[in-house]
Amino acid sequence: MKVTVDQDKCVGAGQCVLLAPDVFDQRDSDGVVVLLQEFPPAELHDDVRQAAQVCPALAIELAEQ
Amino acid sequence: MTETLPDFPMARAARCPFDPPPQLLAAAPISRVRIWDGSTPWLITDYDTQRAVLGDQRFSADSRKAGFPAQTASVRARRENFRPFISMDDPEHDRQRKMLTRNFMIKRVEAMRPRVQEIVDTLIDDMLAGDKPADLVTGFALPVPSLVICELLGVPYADHDFFQACSKKIVSRSTPVDDAVKAGDDLRAYLLDLVAAKEKEPTDDMIGRLVTDQLATGELTRDEVAGMASLMLVAGHETTANMIALGTVALLEHPEQLARLRDTDDPKLVANAVEELLRYLTIVHSGRRRVATEDIEVAGQLVRAGEGVILANDAGNRDEEQFPEPARLDISRQARHHIAFGFGVHQCLGQPLARMELQVVYSTLYRRIPTLELAVPVEELQFKHDAFVYGVHSLPVTW
Numbered sequence: 282m283k284v285t286v287d288q289d290k291c292v293g294a295g296q297c298v299l300l301a302p303d304v305f306d307q308r309d310s311d312g313v314v315v316l317l318q319e320f321p322p323a324e325l326h327d328d329v330r331q332a333a334q335v336c337p338a339l340a341i342e343l344a345e346q
Numbered sequence: 347m348t349e350t351l352p353d354f355p356m357a358r359a360a361r362c363p364f365d366p367p368p369q370l371l372a373a374a375p376i377s378r379v380r381i382w383d384g385s386t387p388w389l390i391t392d393y394d395t396q397r398a399v400l401g402d403q404r405f406s407a408d409s410r411k412a413g414f415p416a417q418t419a420s421v422r423a424r425r426e427n428f429r430p431f432i433s434m435d436d437p438e439h440d441r442q443r444k445m446l447t448r449n450f451m452i453k454r455v456e457a458m459r460p461r462v463q464e465i466v467d468t469l470i471d472d473m474l475a476g477d478k479p480a481d482l483v484t485g486f487a488l489p490v491p492s493l494v495i496c497e498l499l500g501v502p503y504a505d506h507d508f509f510q511a512c513s514k515k516i517v518s519r520s521t522p523v524d525d526a527v528k529a530g531d532d533l534r535a536y537l538l539d540l541v542a543a544k545e546k547e548p549t550d551d552m553i554g555r556l557v558t559d560q561l562a563t564g565e566l567t568r569d570e571v572a573g574m575a576s577l578m579l580v581a582g583h584e585t586t587a588n589m590i591a592l593g594t595v596a597l598l599e600h601p602e603q604l605a606r607l608r609d610t611d612d613p614k615l616v617a618n619a620v621e622e623l624l625r626y627l628t629i630v631h632s633g634r635r636r637v638a639t640e641d642i643e644v645a646g647q648l649v650r651a652g653e654g655v656i657l658a659n660d661a662g663n664r665d666e667e668q669f670p671e672p673a674r675l676d677i678s679r680q681a682r683h684h685i686a687f688g689f690g691v692h693q694c695l696g697q698p699l700a701r702m703e704l705q706v707v708y709s710t711l712y713r714r715i716p717t718l719e720l721a722v723p724v725e726e727l728q729f730k731h732d733a734f735v736y737g738v739h740s741l742p743v744t745w
Binding site for chain 2: 292293294295296298299300302307309310311312313331334335337338339
């Protein structure tokens with residue numbers, strides 16, 4: 282799984298950080314998403330899929346093999 | 347033909363205080379309704395279509411645009427005096443929202459958790475030391491979010507009688523237009539004074555930071571800072587307070603769910619219960635509103651530019667394709683993808699704070715008062731059918 286985030290689309294709702302804190306963080310100035318791991322380990326894939334599903338700005342894209 | 351259109355909002359069924367109106371749940375995914383001003387916007391009820399519309403910025407949140415289906419005459423009149431960023435489109439909406447997002451970052455909200463726990467424990471101590479029956483709304487459900495938002499914003503809690511009264515008038519459908527406009531103006535005037543005080547003596551709180559970072563640099567005007575503060579204050583009160591009180595009623599009416607929540611040590615189950623109660627109750631029950639800026643096909647129906655759209659999030663959260671047996675309250679179900687906070691770029695800014703407050707409350711209140719029960723039959727409770735945010739007006743409890 283490869284994760285891509287679009288910081289221009291992000292609205293800082295923070296849902297991805299709650300669901301997968303090892304993969305997503307927020308920058309201090311405005312809460313916009315920061316990607317911590319582009320290729321998260323398999324055990325985090327379900328959480329990352331859910332983060333992508335609930336992102337209100339559709340700012341998370343997943344490429345799955 | 348339009349004479350036969352159903353009115354919106356619709357009425358809930360008697361004795362089903364937690365369920366959306368049956369007529370709403372039975373409506374087609376997209377259909378016409380008639381609202382207070384005689385206009386006939388589209389009503390959208392199914393989950394997928396609501397997410398598609400709320401995620402599509404060709405549907406505008408700008409309340410000044412012709413065809414925008416205002417909630418009430420009062421909201422339309424208030425928006426003429428002041429239009430907050432929730433009633434704007436990008437890029438201006440994004441510019442203003444991003445000035446506030448850092449206040450609701452997950453790590454900042456988590457840092458507030460011990461203080462929220464302290465507030466919750468103190469209020470429960472006070473309630474237990476007082477007379478019973480007690481009103482859970484005035485004694486607990488309202489003070490918790492009120493104290494929290496006051497500390498976050500930098501508003502003196504001592505003034506709570508004033509701003510809670512303004513807030514109550516603003517969110518009621520039955521407030522006369524002039525009174526609602528006055529309540530909005532009074533609240534902003536009060537906050538303008540507070541902004542002026544913080545210009546003289548800077549403070550490290552949300553309003554203080556807007557003053558030093560945005561007002562001082564000319565990015566925002568004084569009116570805009572006061573307007574943002576007003577929006578945060580009202581939103582911070584009316585939502586969490588109603589979730590606490592109405593959530594308690596729902597749990598008391600589902601004792602097996604209440605027992606599971608009370609007896610668990612698993613913070614994940616508590617967090618899951620918060621999501622399920624947000625879904626099940628969907629207290630923002632008057633529909634989110636947009637207007638199409640071009641001709642767009644929605645669920646097989648052409649919506650013309652200038653036509654209004656109402657998104658019934660409460661119906662979307664009862665969509666059985668997404669939530670099997672949607673009328674059942676089940677704190678362990680997968681409900682995380684609910685749309686109780688809306689969807690799209692306008693999705694609730696304060697949701698991390700709301701979640702944390704509700705997690706602290708639901709994991710503490712029923713444990714500290716395991717014998718908590720209604721002091722009147724549930725049929726006697728007055729539900730907020732007339733408010734934009736659903737809940738109970740008061741909640742007599744004993745233990």
